[in-house]
Amino acid sequence: xxxxxxxxxxxxxxxxxxxxxxxxxxxxxxxxxxxxxxxxxxxxxxxxxxxxxxxxxxxxxxxxxxxxxxxxxxxxxxxxxxxxxxxxxxxxxxxxxxxxxxxxxxxxxxxxxxxxxxxxxxxxxxxxxxxxxxxxxxxxxxxxxxxxxxxxxxxxxxxxxxxxxxxxxxxxxxxxxxxxxxxxxxxxxxxxxxxxxxxxxxxxxxxxxxxxxxxxxxxxxxxxxxxxxxxxxxxxxxxxxxxxxxxxxxxxxxxxxxxxxxxxxxxxxxxxxxxxxxxxxxxxxxxxxxxxx
Amino acid sequence: xxxxxxxxxxxxxxxxxxxxxxxxxxxxxxxxxxxxxxxxxxxxxxxxxxxxxxxxxxxxxxxxxxxxxxxxxxxxxxxxxxxxxxxxxxxxxxxxxxxxxxxxxxxxxxxxxxxxxxxxxxxxxxxxxxxxxxxxxxxxx
Numbered sequence: 501x502x503x504x505x506x507x508x509x510x511x512x513x514x515x516x517x518x519x520x521x522x523x524x525x526x527x528x529x530x531x532x533x534x535x536x537x538x539x540x541x542x543x544x545x546x547x548x549x550x551x552x553x554x555x556x557x558x559x560x561x562x563x564x565x566x567x568x569x570x571x572x573x574x575x576x577x578x579x580x581x582x583x584x585x586x587x588x589x590x591x592x593x594x595x596x597x598x599x600x601x602x603x604x605x606x607x608x609x610x611x612x613x614x615x616x617x618x619x620x621x622x623x624x625x626x627x628x629x630x631x632x633x634x635x636x637x638x639x640x641x642x643x644x645x646x647x648x649x650x651x652x653x654x655x656x657x658x659x660x661x662x663x664x665x666x667x668x669x670x671x672x673x674x675x676x677x678x679x680x681x682x683x684x685x686x687x688x689x690x691x692x693x694x695x696x697x698x699x700x701x702x703x704x705x706x707x708x709x710x711x712x713x714x715x716x717x718x719x720x721x722x723x724x725x726x727x728x729x730x731x732x733x734x735x736x737x738x739x740x741x742x743x744x745x746x747x748x749x750x751x752x753x754x755x756x757x758x759x760x761x762x763x764x765x766x767x768x769x770x771x772x773x774x775x776x777x778x779x780x781x782x783x784x785x786x787x788x789x790x791x792x793x
Numbered sequence: 794x795x796x797x798x799x800x801x802x803x804x805x806x807x808x809x810x811x812x813x814x815x816x817x818x819x820x821x822x823x824x825x826x827x828x829x830x831x832x833x834x835x836x837x838x839x840x841x842x843x844x845x846x847x848x849x850x851x852x853x854x855x856x857x858x859x860x861x862x863x864x865x866x867x868x869x870x871x872x873x874x875x876x877x878x879x880x881x882x883x884x885x886x887x888x889x890x891x892x893x894x895x896x897x898x899x900x901x902x903x904x905x906x907x908x909x910x911x912x913x914x915x916x917x918x919x920x921x922x923x924x925x926x927x928x929x930x931x932x933x934x
Contacts, residue, residue: 649865651872654871691868793860793861
């Protein structure tokens with residue numbers, strides 16, 4: 501099936517096209533909106549890096565993290581304040597923004613501000629939230645649940661389609677390997693791409709060790725570059741990485757966010773790898789190994 | 794078979810469309826297995842939104858796939874049926890003489906032939922069993 505190209509961005513922001521043969525898009529920012537000052541500081545730093553590297557960028561940050569391990573963990577600034585900050589960031593930097601939302605009632609407000617709305621992995625098969633996402637009229641970024649097979653994501657895609665959404669991107673953020681551990685099955689990308697929509701790799705959540713530290717999640721950040729190179733080589737259309745200027749003190753996902761000091765290097769690797777893949781396929785032809793030999 | 798009446802045509806014996814197991818190309822493969830079980834026919838026809846025949850899946854195709862496919866059943870069941878359909882199957886027109894159709898079945902070693910009109914639209918299914926039943930009843934008569 502031919503893959504669709506989706507366009508992220510409305511109004512005056514720099515639109516980002518995600519699809520086959522296009523430059524690798526980057527979705528990045530701090531996991532949670534921690535404050536107005538921090539959101540702007542991060543946006544400014546990421547804007548400089550993405551301009552230097554030359555990657556299309558969508559600013560990612562969430563206003564309400566509803567899946568934290570502990571009731572004491574930072575939940576976010578809340579919808580009103582968070583969306584106001586996101587709206588101001590997109591105006592100031594001309595960048596499309598994405599946030600997830602965890603309750604169907606948050607859908608309309610999220611879609612009013614965000615250029616791309618995101619379905620959290622844990623909720624990827626919840627009909628009510630898929631319906632709410634579709635009704636925003638924005639493109640939808642849906643993460644494969646850690647408990648889902650890549651081929652079963654077709655059901656979620658068909659739900660979105662049944663609610664009128666035909667601008668979809670699917671992400672892999674790891675799959676449970678027993679308890680407190682994730683692995684990445686790189687075949688998930690070609691499998692999910694068979695839905696006909698672009699695919700994304702969430703590198704920073706993939707190295708997460710869910711709730712491995714009692715009441716918070718751990719993570720093995722050192723593996724981010726390895727997984728990024730592998731995923732890009734497998735044909736992703738977008739790369740998702742949460743980044744922070746002070747990971748140790750990040751208010752959300754402190755053990756998985758990529759220190760911004762590494763961001764430029766990883767993005768450059770990803771860009772080179774993406775182009776190399778396109779060059780290889782252009783020279784040697786598309787992959788056509790038949791499953792039956 | 795050489796004694797079969799010359800005045801019989803495919804349309805006289807073919808199962809009408811509403812008796813054929815028919816699926817859209819993006820139906821789950823598992824649905825094809827269920828449809829074949831319900832109809833007690835070893836075939837499903839895959840047609841597009843315009844009713845044009847895009848392929849068929851038969852018992853034999855599934856057996857062969859099961860021996861070759863290494864993917865998990867859960868993935869296999871969730872595939873679009875068109876991925877496992879035989880494209881461009883042998884078909885027959887409604888106005889073809891039944892004798893010629895039976896000879897075609899013999900030649901191709903199949904006992905089902907989708908019946909399509911000049912535009913490639915599925916209009917029925919020629920199944921060997923009703924043909925045999927008809928000929929036997931005619932001989933008995």
